[in-house]
Amino acid sequence: MNRSVLYMALVGGMALPLLSAAEANTDMVEITAQPKAKDLHYFVPRDLMQIPPGAFGDKIRRGHQLFVNTQQLKGRYVGNQLNCTNCHLDAGTKAYAAPMWAAYLAYPAFRKKDNRVNNFAERIQGCFNYSMNGKAPELGSPELVAMSAYSYWLLMGGLLDMFGMKDKPVPELSDEQLQLGGREETFVLPGPLADKVKMEGRERMPGRAFAALPEPPLPYSPQRGDAVYAQHCAVCHGKQGEGRKMADVPVIPALWGSDSYNWGAGMHRVNTAATFIFENMPLGKGVQLDVQQAWDVAAYMNSRERPQDPRFDGGIASTAKHFHASDQGYYGKTLEGVVIGSHAYPSGVKP
């Protein structure tokens, strides 16, 4: 087992492995990419077949369905052709593709983006407004409760299994409790789990968010990224980053243009996209690009136009100053004589 993994409590057997605070860097400006913990067996959620029958199980199943086919909310809450699972891969279970089990344990948490503590359901709302270019369902809505229930179940089932309680059912929680998240005093941990999963460090499960990627040897370049894109990505995502549909159902997600994530989404940052791409793309053959190529292609993809930042205040410069001053993105910058963001597509749900 790698030394970079810190054991919170070794008395009485295993405890939840966590990264040390320094390694995980919990600065909440954006979720900082994590160093990969080598030799570590990542957290394993229960198989979907084990979702229990009954009303509570139905909520979990509904959450899973919405997560993998978010397009059923198109026009109401979703304004592009994406599904949550397009970025949170394997239905939100893949380590280093921002898995829901690690996220669930990490909220409530302070978010710099809106300068306050967000609970889990509020964090999901963020992805609806930006990544899905939509309009988030209300707190307490069946959709947010269901997606919270699914995420909770992924976490709790895996924890019970990990600590030798394979036969124990995942405890049912109220709708209100489900939406809070696991980093909460009132979060119920059955029996011996209470000693294993300490409050301290719940935001640092190995595999959370994205794996850290070294800085590129040369400053990243959209021009070089164009060539990487043509060679490694266009075959699936299309020449114009438009993705692909079959019988009008999106099968490959759009990377830019009117049907993609908007200028406020976390994926618009070159660093976030580079870490995601390096680890996960081309799909099924991740970790094929070299570090430079991953940064360059992220720069290419994220310097194309996409839907406007929903926080747009009427001016690109002022919106960039208020919301993009410290991010590694192209919004408001000038490339080949054009101010990026000035030809943005409409943001939000199109009726």
Ligand code: HEC
């Ligand atoms: C375009 C890609 C994309 C899509 C689609 C997307 N997300 Fe995200 N999501 C991200 C990124 C990137 C982050 C990390 C953001 C950051 O670093 O600020 C994130 C973060 C999150 C987090 C917090 C993770 C953590 O560890 O703190 C949750 C919860 C979440 N998303 C839920 C959802 C749900 C639910 C949906 C569908 C309604 C969704 N996301 C759709 C890209 C996406």
Ligand code: HEC
């Ligand atoms: C074999 C086809 C294929 C190739 C090649 C491929 N992708 Fe993808 N990509 C996908 C699919 C499919 C998804 C959605 C994954 C899912 O839903 O499980 C995806 C998801 C994504 C996402 C997150 C969703 C979104 O729309 O923002 C990004 C970013 C991305 N790919 C970038 C790239 C880049 C950059 C390359 C080239 C280095 C690349 N992909 C190559 C098929 C591919």
